[in-house]
Amino acid sequence: MPLDKKQSLLWALRTHFNLTGTKYGCGLGYCGACTVLMDDEPVRSCSIYMEDVAGKKITTIEGLANGDKLHPVQQAFVDHDALQCGFCTPGMIMNAVGLLKKNPHPSREQIINGMEDNFCRCGAHTRIVDAIAEAAGKM
Amino acid sequence: MESRDIEKPFTLWRRDFFKVLGGGIYFLFNLGNVDEAQAAETEQRRTLPKDYNAFLRIAEDGTVTCYTGKIEMGQGVFTSLPQMMADELDVELEKVKIVMGDTTLCPYDAGTWGSLTTRQFGPAMLAATAEARAVLLSMGAEYLKTTPDQVAVSNGVISIKNNKKKKVTYGQLAKGQKIEKFLDVKPKPKDYSEYKIMGKSFLHADALEKVTGRALYTGDFRMPGMVWAKILRPPSHFAKLATVDTSGAEQFPGAQVIRDKDFIAVLHADPEKAEQALAKIRADYTFNEMEVDDKNVFDRMLKIPSNARVTASKGNLDSGRKNSGFLFESQFNNHYVAHAPIEPHTALAWMEGDIMMVRASTQSPFGTQEGVARELGVTLEKVRVIPPFLGGGFGGKAVSLQANEAAKLAKLSGKPVMVAWTREEEFFYDSFRPAAVVTIKSGITPSGEITLWDYHEYFAGSRGSETIYECPDQSTISHSSNQVHPFATGAWRAPANNTNTYARESQIDMMAAKAGMDPIEFRLKNLKDQRMIDVLKGLKEFVNWKPAVSPGKRGFGIACGFDAGGYVATMAEVKVNQATGEITVVRVACVQEIGFCVNPQGATIQMEGCITMGMGYALTEEVEFTGGAVKTSNFGTYKLPKFSWLPKIETKILDRLTPPQGGGEPAIITMGGALANAVYDACGARLYTLPMTRERVLEALARK
Numbered sequence: 080m081p082l083d084k085k086q087s088l089l090w091a092l093r094t095h096f097n098l099t100g101t102k103y104g105c106g107l108g109y110c111g112a113c114t115v116l117m118d119d120e121p122v123r124s125c126s127i128y129m130e131d132v133a134g135k136k137i138t139t140i141e142g143l144a145n146g147d148k149l150h151p152v153q154q155a156f157v158d159h160d161a162l163q164c165g166f167c168t169p170g171m172i173m174n175a176v177g178l179l180k181k182n183p184h185p186s187r188e189q190i191i192n193g194m195e196d197n198f199c200r201c202g203a204h205t206r207i208v209d210a211i212a213e214a215a216g217k218m
Numbered sequence: 219m220e221s222r223d224i225e226k227p228f229t230l231w232r233r234d235f236f237k238v239l240g241g242g243i244y245f246l247f248n249l250g251n252v253d254e255a256q257a258a259e260t261e262q263r264r265t266l267p268k269d270y271n272a273f274l275r276i277a278e279d280g281t282v283t284c285y286t287g288k289i290e291m292g293q294g295v296f297t298s299l300p301q302m303m304a305d306e307l308d309v310e311l312e313k314v315k316i317v318m319g320d321t322t323l324c325p326y327d328a329g330t331w332g333s334l335t336t337r338q339f340g341p342a343m344l345a346a347t348a349e350a351r352a353v354l355l356s357m358g359a360e361y362l363k364t365t366p367d368q369v370a371v372s373n374g375v376i377s378i379k380n381n382k383k384k385k386v387t388y389g390q391l392a393k394g395q396k397i398e399k400f401l402d403v404k405p406k407p408k409d410y411s412e413y414k415i416m417g418k419s420f421l422h423a424d425a426l427e428k429v430t431g432r433a434l435y436t437g438d439f440r441m442p443g444m445v446w447a448k449i450l451r452p453p454s455h456f457a458k459l460a461t462v463d464t465s466g467a468e469q470f471p472g473a474q475v476i477r478d479k480d481f482i483a484v485l486h487a488d489p490e491k492a493e494q495a496l497a498k499i500r501a502d503y504t505f506n507e508m509e510v511d512d513k514n515v516f517d518r519m520l521k522i523p524s525n526a527r528v529t530a531s532k533g534n535l536d537s538g539r540k541n542s543g544f545l546f547e548s549q550f551n552n553h554y555v556a557h558a559p560i561e562p563h564t565a566l567a568w569m570e571g572d573i574m575m576v577r578a579s580t581q582s583p584f585g586t587q588e589g590v591a592r593e594l595g596v597t598l599e600k601v602r603v604i605p606p607f608l609g610g611g612f613g614g615k616a617v618s619l620q621a622n623e624a625a626k627l628a629k630l631s632g633k634p635v636m637v638a639w640t641r642e643e644e645f646f647y648d649s650f651r652p653a654a655v656v657t658i659k660s661g662i663t664p665s666g667e668i669t670l671w672d673y674h675e676y677f678a679g680s681r682g683s684e685t686i687y688e689c690p691d692q693s694t695i696s697h698s699s700n701q702v703h704p705f706a707t708g709a710w711r712a713p714a715n716n717t718n719t720y721a722r723e724s725q726i727d728m729m730a731a732k733a734g735m736d737p738i739e740f741r742l743k744n745l746k747d748q749r750m751i752d753v754l755k756g757l758k759e760f761v762n763w764k765p766a767v768s769p770g771k772r773g774f775g776i777a778c779g780f781d782a783g784g785y786v787a788t789m790a791e792v793k794v795n796q797a798t799g800e801i802t803v804v805r806v807a808c809v810q811e812i813g814f815c816v817n818p819q820g821a822t823i824q825m826e827g828c829i830t831m832g833m834g835y836a837l838t839e840e841v842e843f844t845g846g847a848v849k850t851s852n853f854g855t856y857k858l859p860k861f862s863w864l865p866k867i868e869t870k871i872l873d874r875l876t877p878p879q880g881g882g883e884p885a886i887i888t889m890g891g892a893l894a895n896a897v898y899d900a901c902g903a904r905l906y907t908l909p910m911t912r913e914r915v916l917e918a919l920a921r922k
Contacts, residue, residue: 093437153430166559206823
């Protein structure tokens with residue numbers, strides 16, 4: 080699939096690069112399933128166009144682990160069973176990583192505020208907060 | 219434009235057709251007559267196989283493959299079914315792999331719903347596994363030149379009891395083949411007290427794939443030559459296509475327009491370009507709307523004709539009325555809510571030889587196979603459905619129309635076609651939890667015995683409508699009609715029971731308050747079902763309950779109920795901002811009894827999920843519509859529970875050695891009632907309509 084500057088980052092990732100860990104959930108930036116890091120800042124890839132991505136560093140869920148070694152946030156999600164269907168999980172993890180990059184030692188309230196606009200329908204919220212709090216301590 | 223008959227060899231004429239006309243065109247196609255009766259008959263014949271080989275296969279290296287027609291959508295059976303098989307078979311859990319939902323490889327299953335995997339499929343799988351184990355033991359004994367009573371098995375290794383060196387493995391015996399030996403007298407599965415792997419907590423076995431983005435959902439598959447389809451959608455379920463001009467889309471570079479009557483789709487190798495091309499289609503509609511909207515829906519429900527069905531009846535309502543010291547009459551309303559899984563309905567279909575291959579986000583792969591076969595007018599053998607992980611279902615993916623669309627387009631275009639609904643399509647075509655009304659006339663004696671229970675549910679569904687409380691004079695009536703909803707409705711996690719339990723538990727709370735009794739004491743006084751009593755007493759102990767009459771200004775609400783074979787009791791604590799109407803849920807404690815619990819960790823997570831999801835239907839979730847036009851189209855107006863809502867969640871599962879029951883649904887049924895009762899306890903305002911939005915709380919406060 081050729082790249083197109085009017086294409087969304089989400090669909091460029093999912094079709095051109097075949098990086099399908101980044102999910103479509105709503106297409107309007109409400110749900111956060113498509114969250115990736117752009118220069119270490121969490122962004123909604125469904126609402127960013129390729130022309131705005133030039134020269135930026137994009138990190139997706141696929142680029143988080145170091146070989147077989149999971150990123151501390153990924154490991155904490157596993158350890159806390161902080162997922163059910165797993166569809167929102169990549170977006171949750173990317174948003175959490177961005178949050179911790181900016182604030183390595185967030186309070187519980189800061190974690191909740193930072194994750195507020197990422198939606199999980201299965202109701203894994205409390206475990207997600209616990210996982211992020213634990214990962215923060217380990218990073 | 220062209221019309222063809224399905225009988226003619228499809229691939230041949232398609233090739234001819236494109237040779238002449240090239241791309242960027244459209245054609246009309248009639249999929250021909252489908253023998254509906256024959257299809258229905260075939261479907262009815264399908265049941266769970268008797269042959270244990272359908273459930274498992276043991277490879278030479280000892281790997282056991284567990285086959286199930288169920289799917290994994292977050293509920294955790296990917297983890298718990300291998301636990302069950304490993305335990306029954308006596309092999310290490312790590313040795314058991316699972317294959318789910320493949321209609322060619324897996325035993326027939328109607329669908330993953332109703333919390334049936336553990337309580338209905340589970341026993342059948344255990345029985346099959348027990349037979350396989352017994353057969354393997356006798357084969358092992360033969361191999362070791364002894365009798366079955368002289369051998370034992372541990373971790374898949376059969377050995378002679380007094381000479382452990384003489385051994386043979388399951389893998390050596392089975393060699394990856396179907397085992398052609400059966401027992402006339404089927405052995406019983408082990409007793410629940412004998413299980414060693416079941417009953418222990420395990421983390422999600424699919425977590426590693428899911429945290430790395432490697433887990434594949436339907437929309438993540440790619441195939442050579444695959445195109446994305448975007449389909450023309452009407453603005454209302456009562457809109458009929460009048461005129462359409464597809465020329466704009468046909469001229470769009472790389473786009474192909476496909477038309478079958480009113481079904482019009484644009485195919486493109488790039489999903490966003492397909493969308494842009496679709497936007498160039500000009501369509502006009504005629505409307506024959508149903509006169510209903512989210513404002514008048516409840517009044518209309520009570521007025522339209524419906525079929526009444528008595529689901530429970532005892533004594534005589536007139537004597538019940540006479541024997542009552544206090545009478546109560548209420549109407550409870552519940553709005554339409556959406557399933558709103560984060561993964562919208564998605565399907566990928568392609569032809570492999572003469573087989574239509576389908577990947578689909580579906581809770582019912584075999585149902586999807588039947589649907590696609592009907593759509594294409596072919597036999598079931600010509601359709602294979604292979605569902606990958608699902609990004610949530612909650613009942614909404616019981617229906618998978620997107621698979622029919624993908625299969626139809628794959629057949630028409632000869633290409634692999636991906637149909638991935640947008641969020642807007644997901645809301646439009648969702649089979650919502652039905653809006654419903656419940657009316658209750660009830661009575662008690664001054665000392666708090668229930669003497670009258672006259673219950674009518676309109677269009678909620680009967681599940682959970684029969685009262686769990688003792689009452690000598692009672693009647694429960696279910697009303698139904700196929701003329702009531704302007705769009706599809708269907709099963710939504712614990713279907714019907716959320717509405718029924720909310721109504722019943724609200725009414726119970728009103729009666730307890732009038733009797734001047736603590737809500738738990740009132741319930742216990744009127745309960746005879748021992749399992750319910752144990753769970754309610756369990757809750758009382760779990761939260762260290764201090765009795766008080768409501769409204770006690772504590773903001774504590776109680777609700778209990780029964781669903782999917784499981785019993786549940788919940789206490790919620792809320793704060794109500796009386797100036798804004800805002801409800802803050804501070805704490806939810808829930809006690810559940812679901813028989814023997816296969817994976818306590820998994821069951822606990824299901825309870826947490828139920829509590830969190832339940833806050834949504836109780837507090838904010840509501841579909842806006844005018845007739846068949848669904849106005850809710852995205853999460854901007856449809857408010858899902860968020861991180862900031864999180865109460866302190868405490869859960870407890872009672873230990874039992876009785877058959878396992880459903881764990882995916884019970885805890886959600888009590889959320890409406892527990893929160894409504896907590897709001898009443900906090901501020902004395904009774905909420906008769908869910909969701910309890912700020913506006914409705916303010917209205918209820920003003921009515922006080």
